[in-house]
Amino acid sequence: MKPMGPIPPAFAGRQVLTIAGHDAEYWIARAGDTPLFVYDLALIAARVAEVRAALPDRIDLHYAIKANPLPALLAAISPLVDGLDVASGGELAKALEVKDAAAISFAGPGKRDDELEAAIVAGATLNLESEGEGRRALAIGHRLGIAPRVAVRVNPDFELRGSGMRMGGRASPFGVDADRAAILVRDLIANGADWHGFHIYTGSQALDAEAIAEMQAATLALADRLSDEAGAVPPLVNLGGGFGIPYFPGDTPVDLPAVGTALGEALTSTRLASGPTRFAIELGRYLVGEAGVYLTRVVDVKQSQGETFVVVDGGLHHQLAASGNFGTVVRRNYPVANAAKLGADPTGTVSVVGSLCTPLDRLADRVSFPDTAVGDVVAIFLAGAYGATASPSAFLGHPAARELLIMPQT
Numbered sequence: 001m002k003p004m005g006p007i008p009p010a011f012a013g014r015q016v017l018t019i020a021g022h023d024a025e026y027w028i029a030r031a032g033d034t035p036l037f038v039y040d041l042a043l044i045a046a047r048v049a050e051v052r053a054a055l056p057d058r059i060d061l062h063y064a065i066k067a068n069p070l071p072a073l074l075a076a077i078s079p080l081v082d083g084l085d086v087a088s089g090g091e092l093a094k095a096l097e098v099k100d101a102a103a104i105s106f107a108g109p110g111k112r113d114d115e116l117e118a119a120i121v122a123g124a125t126l127n128l129e130s131e132g133e134g135r136r137a138l139a140i141g142h143r144l145g146i147a148p149r150v151a152v153r154v155n156p157d158f159e160l161r162g163s164g165m166r167m168g169g170r171a172s173p174f175g176v177d178a179d180r181a182a183i184l185v186r187d188l189i190a191n192g193a194d195w196h197g198f199h200i201y202t203g204s205q206a207l208d209a210e211a212i213a214e215m216q217a218a219t220l221a222l223a224d225r226l227s228d229e230a231g232a233v234p235p236l237v238n239l240g241g242g243f244g245i246p247y248f249p250g251d252t253p254v255d256l257p258a259v260g261t262a263l264g265e266a267l268t269s270t271r272l273a274s275g276p277t278r279f280a281i282e283l284g285r286y287l288v289g290e291a292g293v294y295l296t297r298v299v300d301v302k303q304s305q306g307e308t309f310v311v312v313d314g315g316l317h318h319q320l321a322a323s324g325n326f327g328t329v330v331r332r333n334y335p336v337a338n339a340a341k342l343g344a345d346p347t348g349t350v351s352v353v354g355s356l357c358t359p360l361d362r363l364a365d366r367v368s369f370p371d372t373a374v375g376d377v378v379a380i381f382l383a384g385a386y387g388a389t390a391s392p393s394a395f396l397g398h399p400a401a402r403e404l405l406i407m408p409q410t
């Protein structure tokens with residue numbers, strides 16, 4: 001038997017899984033069928049409110065939309081946050097449907113000229129990933145007669161300790177090395193760009209408040225230093241994000257009040273904080289990840305060489321991350337349950353496998369489970385971020401998953 005991660009508190013501790021007051025079958029009937037992603041907007045709104053309450057007023061909150069770009073979800077979260085961060089021309093177009101261009105920033109390496117142009121024409125901020133991208137943005141702005149609004153993404157000379165995905169302190173396709181960032185800023189300003197500040201993103205999926213606080217303090221110090229070197233005051237310093245959520249056995253939630261307090265203290269020793277500069281953090285999974293549940297129906301239960309396999313109609317083509325094939329080194333179990341028997345005592349050990357014809361498609365590996373039969377619904381938690389759009393949905397030709405955003409009164 002192998003352990004699984006903790007069921008998020010919003011769903012744990014009940015006999016039967018309920019989402020926004022209704023059981024899984026209710027939402028499946030509403031959506032039409034399984035496999036189905038259900039996202040509870042009330043939980044997302046509550047999380048946004050929690051973050052705002054914990055962080056200093058001085059800090060704007062942005063949503064990194066690649067975590068979950070479902071249009072209905074974007075429309076709902078947009079008024080709750082100060083900005084949207086996008087990472088492709090496609091995401092930019094979606095964000096522009098629901099937010100002012102002035103509140104949208106566009107990061108990511110390999111932006112094509114047509115993507116740069118779309119951002120420049122709209123007036124969104126380009127977070128430049130390289131000097132070359134800066135030159136292309138200037139040339140496009142010159143041709144169009146528009147001063148491109150640009151910020152410089154910095155590849156910091158430190159990294160986020162304990163983060164699941166490190167983005168700093170080493171050679172990187174992301175951002176301009178810290179020792180060259182100020183030169184680029186001077187160059188951009190001299191060439192007529194509308195320079196909007198710095199974007200400093202050090203990593204993702206960090207759970208340790210102390211590590212996050214350390215990173216934020218180092219980021220603020222770096223912003224001070226770079227502004228001095230550039231001889232210019234940044235309108236905005238985006239401090240990145242990186243707040244993680246507990247996916248796996250032993251993971252514990254971020255101590256948000258501790259992060260907020262430390263950030264408040266770090267701001268007091270930041271020179272830029274006494275000027276007009278605004279500060280922002282950008283969060284993806286932390287805002288939406290725990291609010292989503294992936295529901296998939298049992299198609300077969302089979303025995304093989306003494307092991308039990310619960311075969312479901314979904315799989316890694318919708319929820320790649322739960323199969324352990326999305327950025328994890330060692331495969332560990334997401335929290336998974338039989339939706340109608342959430343509180344039932346386990347009666348055995350099963351592996352939950354998806355319907356794809358590959359051994360990679362294992363959604364839970366040898367977990368304790370109650371009696372489970374064909375027709376039951378299995379719930380896979382933490383499906384609100386990096387699910388439907390971060391999975392190889394075309395692989396093996398099964399239909400896409402349905403997605404349902406539960407709004408108050410849905």
Ligand SMILES: *Cc1c(COP(=O)(O)O)cnc(C)c1O
Binds near residue numbers: 282
């Ligand atoms: C992906 C990404 C995020 C969001 O990361 P999470 O771990 O989901 O919070 C934020 N900023 C940038 C630049 C990103 O690329």
